[in-house]
Amino acid sequence: MSVSSEPPLEPLLFQRRAQPAVWGGRALAEQLGVASETDEPIGETWELSDLPGAETRVRGGAFDGCLLHELLAERADEILGESRAGRDGRFPLLVKFIEARQDLSVQVHPRDGDLGLTVPGKTEAWYFLPDCTPEARVIAGLKPGAAVEAFARDAASRAVLDHLRETRVHSGDCLLIQAGTPHSIRAGAVLLEVQQSSDVTLRMYDWDRVGLDGQPREIHVDQALQVIDFAASAPEVVRASFPPSDPPPLARIAPLASCEFFRLHEVRLTGAADHDPEGFARVLVVVDGSGTVSGPSGEAKPLRFGDTILLPARLGATAFEPGPRGLHLIEAVAL
Structure with a gap:
């Protein structure tokens, strides 16, 4: 093709x-x-x-x-x-x-x-x-x-x-x-x-x-x-930490992991939010909730648990709209 x-x-x-x-x-x-x-x-x-x-x-x-x-x-x-x-x-x-x-x-x-x-x-x-x-x-x-x-x-x-x-x-x-x-x-x-x-x-x-x-x-x-790297320390469990805020922002993002190949973030949305790839390929995976994603064309694509979205690096602003229970995603930024 x-x-x-x-x-x-x-x-x-x-x-x-x-x-x-x-x-x-x-x-x-x-x-x-x-x-x-x-x-x-x-x-x-x-x-x-x-x-x-x-x-x-x-x-x-x-x-x-x-x-x-x-x-x-x-x-x-x-x-x-x-x-x-x-x-x-x-x-x-x-x-x-x-x-x-x-x-x-x-x-x-x-x-x-x-x-x-x-x-x-x-x-x-x-x-x-x-x-x-x-x-x-x-x-x-x-x-x-x-x-x-x-x-x-x-x-x-x-x-x-x-x-x-x-x-x-x-x-x-x-x-x-x-x-x-x-x-x-x-x-x-x-x-x-x-x-x-x-x-x-x-x-x-x-x-x-x-x-x-x-x-x-x-x-x-x-x-x-x-x-096997016998000199390396065992990895430690990490959980996302979101700073307290009253009221909480509609879009929250927190780091989870970082290495030379990718960065991992946890993203929680309770309201509409734009997301710009900023020149890097980004993969977002729905791990809870539902919603839609829309690119520059404006076409809204529905999202549910398990859906995996690739945002091309040069795409520009992308709109996410969460459903009634919000939208919970894990983002991987390819480095």
């Missing part, structure tokens, strides 16, 4: 992709309206992706059905602006929801260039949703004093848990998981993940189970040990 002669860009929404996983569930996928021809558990829904072979398509508007990569190929400056493109000119971020009904493997993601890989590394941020169970926990980082030799000895067995820090999580918590940090999302956690555009995972321990095909999943202990 050629897009060079198409109308000006607008706020872009996307068709999601369901990703089956042995540790997944069905509740989140059903809430998001994901259709499936099988009863396989759905671990992730990819809301915005430019990963080769797993690209998401624009939903609605003038560019309905167009792959994000097709738009980038011809209108990169309009979309990315000052944001850095990913490898091969791809969009640099991937956005997904995760539902863990079982524990995910104990794993680690490489940094850019680790192991001689030609694909990007994977730093990610987690924002936890109200559907988390009261017992929801995650493993994130090493306990203080964890020894390399002892960790290596135990990495492929349940004993690896003795070296890792486990944290209870609640709705509204955020964790930044830098590449090189060993981690696991445990059963009961439901979250939004913003990450570098990469799907490289190095598993160490997979809870002695088999995959959807009935076979043990691949383990990568040797490679994982090469990329």
Whole structure:
């Protein structure tokens, strides 16, 4: 599809992709309206992706059905602006929801260039949703004093848990998981993940189970040990902090996480507000409430839970109008 002669860009929404996983569930996928021809558990829904072979398509508007990569190929400056493109000119971020009904493997993601890989590394941020169970926990980082030799000895067995820090999580918590940090999302956690555009995972321990095909999943202990940052401190939970105000402003925004690849903000709207991308590609995800978004053309697009909106960097002012319960979004700014 050629897009060079198409109308000006607008706020872009996307068709999601369901990703089956042995540790997944069905509740989140059903809430998001994901259709499936099988009863396989759905671990992730990819809301915005430019990963080769797993690209998401624009939903609605003038560019309905167009792959994000097709738009980038011809209108990169309009979309990315000052944001850095990913490898091969791809969009640099991937956005997904995760539902863990079982524990995910104990794993680690490489940094850019680790192991001689030609694909990007994977730093990610987690924002936890109200559907988390009261017992929801995650493993994130090493306990203080964890020894390399002892960790290596135990990495492929349940004993690896003795070296890792486990944290209870609640709705509204955020964790930044830098590449090189060993981690696991445990059963009961439901979250939004913003990450570098990469799907490289190095598993160490997979809870002695088999995959959807009935076979043990691949383990990568040797490679994982090469990329773990044993000197790094375990990440800390962060929650948005909004300064008190009486009456509160109609639009509130607070920082959640920042790294060299993206910044993450929590946005709460109780009244109409304009939002200018200010030269950077911005992705906003509805995590509660409803409303509409309108670009320079004035066309209002309805928003509900799970909708993911890409604001092209050169779009200009974009109008958000919350519904009766307000509009609660997580914003990722691609750097």
